[in-house]
Amino acid sequence: MTRPYRSVLYIPAANARAMDKARTLPADAIIFDLEDAVAPGEKPAAREMLKQALQTDYGARARIVRINGLDTEWGQDDARAFASGADAVLIPKVSRPEDLDRVAALVSETPLWAMMETPAGMLNAGAIAAHPRLAGMVMGTNDLAKDLGSRFRPDRLPMMAGLGLCLLAARAHGRVIVDGVYNAFKDDDGLRAECEQGRDMGFDGKTLIHPAQVEIANAVFAPSGDEIDLARRQIEAFDAASAQGKGVAVVDGRIVENLHVATARGTLAKAEAIARLAS
Structure with missing residues (x-):
């Protein structure tokens, strides 16, 4: 790992103010989200806004763009728009290596990251991690829980099989891997506990949904x-x-x-x- 990924903060690509504020936050990486965080009618405008934003300085923060899936009307244009100009392109709902092949054909230079958030993705984690264009993996625990029909538990027992498979795959192939989000962004104790669990398992860091979560993730995933x-x-x-x-x-x-x-x-x-x- 050439840079830290302790804190990886999602920022909606349709929110110019949030993208501007991200330049001042102590997050190790930013995921500029064109997918879930942007309403369908706003997606083309958000894409153009993000292209302009990435021409400005974000310091040492890794700039990762989550595109829409290629099975949507926006995915191909997203991939072509960020074939350069970002540090990585994050592909949603990667379930098999062929999902990476399709984006790799459109993105010739920028490293690819995979959202690991489907049962098929868990079962194919080793083959996905072995893809030559893959640089990182992001756990999508909310979507995975939906597909599993699992209940929330503080110990995340329903997630353990999937988390473990993806972690093993990432380590076997030398990929960065970051844990899923903690939804209760005002619950510092719960966030810290989940960060500590992820750190103990071996994750490089945690994806975050609110700037207030950055400080805890940075502290937990740094060596004491x-x-x-x-x-x-x-x-x-x-x-x-x-x-x-x-x-x-x-x-x-x-x-x-x-x-x-x-x-x-x-x-x-x-x-x-x-x-x-x-x-």
């Missing part, structure tokens, strides 16, 4: 001070052990091997990337 300190001590201890011809070290009463050092280096690299983003 204790994690950074431990990573440094693990690397130092392992290097010292290696210099003595040993294959393992001990830190805080726990064995440290090559795999732990790789994780430690990843922790420090993520912390450094976050620091660069904030500078």
